[in-house]
Amino acid sequence: MTTSAATPVHSGRVYRYYDLVMVAFVTVLLCSNLIGAAKAAQVTLPWIGAVTFGAGVLFFPISYIFGDVLTEVYGYGRDRRVVWAGFAALGFASFMSLVVLKMPVAPFMSDYQKSLEDVFGNTWRIAFGSLVAFCCGSFTNSYVLAKMKLWSNGRWLWTRTIGSTLAGELVDSSLFYVIAFYGIWPLEKVIQVAIAQYILKTGWEVVMTPVTYKVVNFLKRAEREDWYDRNTNFTPFRLRV
Template identity: 50%
Template sequence: MRYRYLDLITAFFVVVLVVSNVASTKVVVLGPFTFDGGTLLFPLAYIFGDVLTEVYGYRRSRRVIWTGFAMLALATLTFGVVNLLPTPKDQAGTAQAFSSILGLVPRIALGSLVAYWVGEFINSYVLAKMKLLTQGRWLWTRTLGSTLVGQLFDTSVFLLVAFYGVWSPTLLWTVFVSNYVFKCGVEALFTPLTYAVVGFLKRNEQEDYYDRDTNFNPFALR
């Protein structure tokens, strides 16, 4: 079956991942929150993930998650290789600026990839199972519930892999709480928009998938 909007959602999903990964190289302060810059945009990835699983099912969402993982890995690898290549002497300042922004430390790059993979698959799995449990009712319970679980693993894995032993335990905990509360708060704030998008897609795609006989193995791409 051909879908009208699946490729568009996939494109938005991938762009959000790559841009938020680049923005995560800077720690920012916004009111009471202290978090990496990618947190401003990254919650949208979970909203897209919720929409994908709710409308198209876990199997198609799994393909999109792997697509995002591949593109994120490609971007990270490209930035790393470019950062290692020599630079003309008259471009030393530009090279330093590039390195400070896009020359991702291997631990940060690895943490971002692993956290994304773990968090997104857990988010999709929880939402698919909750949809069966609620028989398709109360969409807000599964969008928020899946995000609470997925973001818990995503944020924890990223900070532990990328910054454990580099940042103090106090800063790690502060950033974790800020990230987690902010990301889940954005999901809750965008709930009315999620309802609108899900409703639009279900009507226009004529799809409302239930994962009753789905193989939830994340490596089962066929």
């Protein structure tokens, strides 16, 4: 496995599974944001009572697992490209939803229009909140994991996958619910749902740690890569690796 920090070697490599991981990441991101972002679900738990949370929490954390895998195996620079790809895809999906829903509807579909608006008619605040929270949270997650890998000299993978998710999801959940719902939902509900979202998302990371280990170990062997971001430029505002 390579552990060199020389950028030319890293940027010149061709990987077998990198593109597939990117596609999976973007797919999970789009589905979780378009389908589950605006719905608040509620379940009743023993000893706790009713817990309200965003429905997308069941699937969105998978994107953070992909982010952990990308940074751990391919490095921050490669993950940064995937984050920007996801940002562009999410931005286009929001724009397309807005345009399609604003187009004049055929008379025979007038009743169906409301159903489309209920599913895809995210307000501009929800769309904007998703974009900002995703971008800031994902870059925080990747940065923390890359730095923790250097500090630990590559040991204790579980500490950096969980630690980076604790940081990234804190940024994501805080930004999204404040931007999207402050002033629309009661403040106590915004805080309650944001806290529940954070706990559930980070809990997912803990539960999925054995799976993350298996995927990371498989990709490191298959790609012959184990990247350390020793000389990496950590600015998020570039596409070059």
